[in-house]
Amino acid sequence: MNAAPVHLLVPGPLDQRTGGYIYDRRIVLGLRALGLDVLVHELCGRFPLADEAARQSTRDALAALPPGGLPLIDGLAFAAVAALLEQLPRPFVALVHHPLALETGLSVDQADSLAALEHRLLPLAERVIVTSHHTVEDVAAYQVPHARIGVVLPGTDPAPLARGSGGPGMALLCVASLTPRKGHLVLLEALAGLLDLEWHLICVGSPDRDPQAAQAVRATIARLGLDDRVSLVGEQDEAGLVPLYDRADLFVLASYHEGYGMVLAEALARGLPIVATKAGAIPGTVPPSAGMLVEPGDPAAFAGALRQIMTEPALRDLLSAGATSERERLASWADAVRAFSAELDRAGA
Secondary structure, rough: OOOOOEEEEEEEEOOOOOOOHHHHHHHHHHHHHHHOOOEEEEEEOOOOOOOOHHHHHHHHHHOOOOOOEEEEHHHHHHHHHHOOOHHHHOEEEEEEEEOOOHOOOOOHHHHHEEEHHHHHHHHHEEEEOOOOOHHHHHHOOOOOOHHHOOOOOOOOOOOOOOOOOOOEEEEEEEEEEOOOOHHHHHHHHHHOOOOOOEEEEEEOOOOOHHHHHHHHHHHHHHHHOOOOOOOEEEOOOOOHHHHHHHHOOOEEEOOOOOOOOOHHHHHHHHHOOOEEEEEOOOHHHHOEEEEEEEEEOOOOOOOOHHHHHHHHHHHHHHHHHHHHHHHOOOOOOOHHHHHHHHHHHHOOO
């Protein structure tokens, strides 16, 4: 085990409730439980498109790193770190949930700029840790040798099987921040074509990460006449999510890209059938036995998959059985922490 202190640089508070931050937090807690000295540096300013406050905060954090420590850079901080490479101690480890340049909603110039900085930074890392096998190829495209890329899948906590809504109709659940990448507008357009069926959608997710995207979701709900069919319940902690998963009949996610999709694994842990997209790492997370996957950005295809599952109880039962079987193969957080520690050992060596 690497005895060098690990210094995690992460934008903003570590207790934020997105998949990436939950991953970081669980890994930090697990490494500390193994006896590693892990210090968290919560950076200020705007990310991932770093502003001057972000660069100054990162500059201060790098200057404060003691000799002998191992920097661990969360990918959201790359824009600020790449501007300060002369201050970055070596070796360092990069943690990539998904490449910044693949975020939905960026302009061409923004995507090109983020790709350029990732191309500059990632080849310098002693190790690049990614959260899915799919992301290995995304990172390798930045001229990072495969031998320096390590995969550490997120863990999933054991959970009881969902009991479902009991009807009438179907209870659909989506857990995702209201940002363009999560595809809420595609999901809503798909559901607007299913008003002849009985269903209700609960959307869990923060509206504050991208207020413009959140407003677009609310406006689309109103435009499509879905106010009595869709509930936006905001961000929920773990205790708030438990009853929502338990009362769900079907989990839905129309993302344009996922580096893994922790909420999909959580749905599998509860035996929920899934309708999602083929974007990013989702096909590696959701097997055909547990869900139906369609091309991202296609409301008609999403609606078709939803209609099939909602009107064919035998198919729904088959997919639920597939999800229930898959839950036994999900990695635990203990597995994830041990794998992450091994990656840090490789970097320290």
